Amino acid sequence: MRPPEIPDEEIVDAGQRLLAVGRQVNGWALRMACGGRGKPDRLLQVWRDYQASTRVEEAPIEVPDPVAEAITASKGEVADLLGRLVPTIYAAAEGVADARRLVEIEGLQRQLASAAQRDNDAAAAIERADAEISRWREESDQLQGELASEQFERARVSEALRAVEAERDQANRRVDDLAEQLTAAHAGQVAAEKARIAAEATAAAVQSDADRLRSDLATERAEVRRLQAANADQQAKLAAATTTVEHQMAEIAQLKAALSDVRADLEAERQARAQAQQSLQAVIERAVKAEAAMAAMKE
Numbered sequence: 511m512r513p514p515e516i517p518d519e520e521i522v523d524a525g526q527r528l529l530a531v532g533r534q535v536n537g538w539a540l541r542m543a544c545g546g547r548g549k550p551d552r553l554l555q556v557w558r559d560y561q562a563s564t565r566v567e568e569a570p571i572e573v574p575d576p577v578a579e580a581i582t583a584s585k586g587e588v589a590d591l592l593g594r595l596v597p598t599i600y601a602a603a604e605g606v607a608d609a610r611r612l613v614e615i616e617g618l619q620r621q622l623a624s625a626a627q628r629d630n631d632a633a634a635a636i637e638r639a640d641a642e643i644s645r646w647r648e649e650s651d652q653l654q655g656e657l658a659s660e661q662f663e664r665a666r667v668s669e670a671l672r673a674v675e676a677e678r679d680q681a682n683r684r685v686d687d688l689a690e691q692l693t694a695a696h697a698g699q700v701a702a703e704k705a706r707i708a709a710e711a712t713a714a715a716v717q718s719d720a721d722r723l724r725s726d727l728a729t730e731r732a733e734v735r736r737l738q739a740a741n742a743d744q745q746a747k748l749a750a751a752t753t754t755v756e757h758q759m760a761e762i763a764q765l766k767a768a769l770s771d772v773r774a775d776l777e778a779e780r781q782a783r784a785q786a787q788q789s790l791q792a793v794i795e796r797a798v799k800a801e802a803a804m805a806a807m808k809e
Contacts, residue, residue: 521556
């Protein structure tokens with residue numbers, strides 16, 4: 511089984527850094543803090559497991575006995591008064607609040623469903639992009655290996671060309687030596703004739719060697735041209751692969767922008783819920799004050 515791409519310790523460290531700068535810890539924030547690596551679901555699960563393992567249960571706060579007795583004695587009166595006031599207040603506010611709350615809840619549910627769908631689409635798109643990037647990286651490594659092999663072959667051909675050039679220079683020097691020998695042979699007719707025959711034979715052999723060397727040189731030059739063409743083709747493929755990776759990175763940037771919009775929608779929903787909670791708390795506080803006022807009037 512292949513080990514996880516990101517160790518748990520690195521994920522926990524990323525979550526602690528997010529908390530240190532006052533940011534919310536979620537799967538996408540952890541992915542960004544880990545350098546754009548890993549699946550958001552796994553990153554968030556590792557962070558939640560870490561929080562669960564480090565959570566400490568708080569001991570209940572003890573109050574003095576007189577305070578506890580006073581609380582126990584007043585529970586019945588407060589409960590009775592709240593039992594009469596809260597239903598009345600709630601019934602008065604329920605008619606107006608229910609319709610608005612239902613509309614808000616339906617809107618929030620639609621937003622949550624849309625956000626979840628966009629989150630799933632973004633996660634799927636990022637996984638596809640990661641797979642494409644990995645594939646392009648493997649192809650790029652393969653192309654680099656092939657290019658290195660062709661560069662080695664080109665170096666070998668260049669070395670062979672230099673050897674051919676050296677043999678040609680040596681043949682030219684041999685021709686020069688033969689010319690000098692022919693000049694010296696003119697001292698005598700017989701010696702000159704013999705030297706001429708020998709020179710012609712040697713010249714024929716040199717010419718044959720020169721023709722062979724020219725043929726080898728033409729073959730090597732054709733091989734060099736073929737390697738150069740293959741190298742140009744590999745460079746074009748590598749450039750195309752780089753362009754495709756850049757397109758994938760641009761799509762990832764667009765998905766990240768869409769994710770930011772989803773986070774903004776979720777933040778607006780959280781604020782709306784907090785406002786509703788504050789409204790309910792205010793109703794309870796008014797009920798307690800009304801109870802206290804009624805108790806004071808009775809006295």
